[in-house]
Amino acid sequence: MTLPDLAPDLAKDMQAIEIRIDGDNRYLAAGKVAMPEIATGEVLVRIHAAGVNRPDLMQVAGMYPPPPGASEIPGLELSGEIVATAPDVTQWKIGDRVCALVTGGGYAQYAAVPAAQCLAVPAGLSMTEAASLPETFFTVWHNVFDKAGLKQGETFLVHGGTSGIGTTAIQLARAFGARVITTAGTDEKCQACLDLGADIAINYKTQDFVEEVKTATSGKGADVILDMVAGDYVSRNFKAAAMEGRILIIAFLNGPKAETNFTPLLLKRLTLMGSTLRAQPVANKGAIAGKLRQQVWPLFENGTIKPVIYQTLPMNEAQAAHDILRGGAHVGKVVLEVP
Incomplete structure (x- = not known):
């Protein structure tokens, strides 16, 4: 589905962090890419923050390619605001604050996300905190x-x-x-x-x-x-x-x-x-989301569990975020804040 039809006010491109390859050197760099288009059952999220995970490092190294059809942009989890929905999506609406598990595309300003893999940002948590939750x-x-x-x-x-x-x-x-x-x-x-x-x-x-x-x-x-x-x-x-x-x-x-x-x-x-999670069908991930919604999300609201964030960095410092994980001194998650 084309964005001009669903969200005519959005730009045609966006900022993102891409994997660049120069000989044997693979690294992260900021660039402009086309805005993603949403398919049946998906929502478009304006990303506020994205969690950084060790599989992201493996993808940059060429050891963990995205599944067929997934975004080449790294990033397996995000938080943000829904700005467009496919016509068949009824459980979410424009303006909803969500965090989500994705197969790629988190290190960007926008992402097309299966509606079934979205969860509401838990009450009392910031967008940055919420971005640290889905993957783990x-x-x-x-x-x-x-x-x-x-x-x-x-x-x-x-x-x-x-x-x-x-x-x-x-x-x-x-x-x-x-x-x-x-x-x-x-x-x-x-x-x-x-x-x-x-x-x-x-x-x-x-x-x-x-x-x-x-x-x-x-x-x-x-x-x-x-x-x-x-x-x-x-x-x-x-x-x-x-x-x-x-x-x-x-x-x-x-x-x-x-x-x-x-x-x-x-x-x-x-x-x-x-077990790996990334390539599993949307239906499987949606079933997990349902269990988290019922059994785990209330534990954030009553203070039983909490996000554990080691450091936040701006998205254009994604390489530094990867270096933190590689160094191994962190306790908890590293999160990128998206402009």
């Missing part, structure tokens, strides 16, 4: 609760507790009654995890997380493990898991290959799962 909350809910079925009273281990995924997982697991154990790389980061509600935080550089988990659970192990590290953590997770434990691998910071002994997998009757 969709991911954690889908994996930890939908796929692994974490239950009240179970023990949950999440690696990388101060990452965007980690800070989200700690808060959600605690809010729904699980006992939370996490790993982080410094004592200061461990304290940040405890402040967010983790019951135990393990410094993986000075402690063996397998032994610490066993000690903390009287030898039982963790019922659910969320892993973004992989590599040698695969075999260690097998050892740290409880009988009939569920292990989810959603990234591989230590590399995509592992040599492991599968005996514990069999003897403990473990379930090992992998």
Whole structure:
């Protein structure tokens, strides 16, 4: 559907951050691109802020291309105001403040977004705070609760507790009654995890997380493990898991290959799962959005959970934002503010 028909006052182009390629060098640069056009079931959002996530870094490096038909512009989550809707969209109207999960296009002034993947900005949160939510909350809910079925009273281990995924997982697991154990790389980061509600935080550089988990659970192990590290953590997770434990691998910071002994997998009757969210159908993501709307968004409004933002930068400093994530000192999310 053409924008002149749906929103005649909008310009034909917009500012965006593009991936430029110069030989072997791949980098981010500001530029002007055509305004996106919305399809059936979509809304056009004037973006106020966009969250920065590690998959964005992988896309710039050429390791995580967008799915077919998705925007080449990086950015998997955003917040903003709806300025146009497709004729079949009835759940949203022009002027609504939303945050949304997208397959790309967040680092820009406008984005075409499936209406089903939008959520209202939680009461009391700013646009900047709201932009930090979709990617991690969709991911954690889908994996930890939908796929692994974490239950009240179970023990949950999440690696990388101060990452965007980690800070989200700690808060959600605690809010729904699980006992939370996490790993982080410094004592200061461990304290940040405890402040967010983790019951135990393990410094993986000075402690063996397998032994610490066993000690903390009287030898039982963790019922659910969320892993973004992989590599040698695969075999260690097998050892740290409880009988009939569920292990989810959603990234591989230590590399995509592992040599492991599968005996514990069999003897403990473990379930090992992998998952990505970006290329899943809109219907799947819309179903996750519905669960977040009903079960998680009220927790923002009553103060049970909160956004965790490490730093905000203007959109034209996207490269600096990526450098922050690459450096690994952050606790929580980095967000770009869009002009």
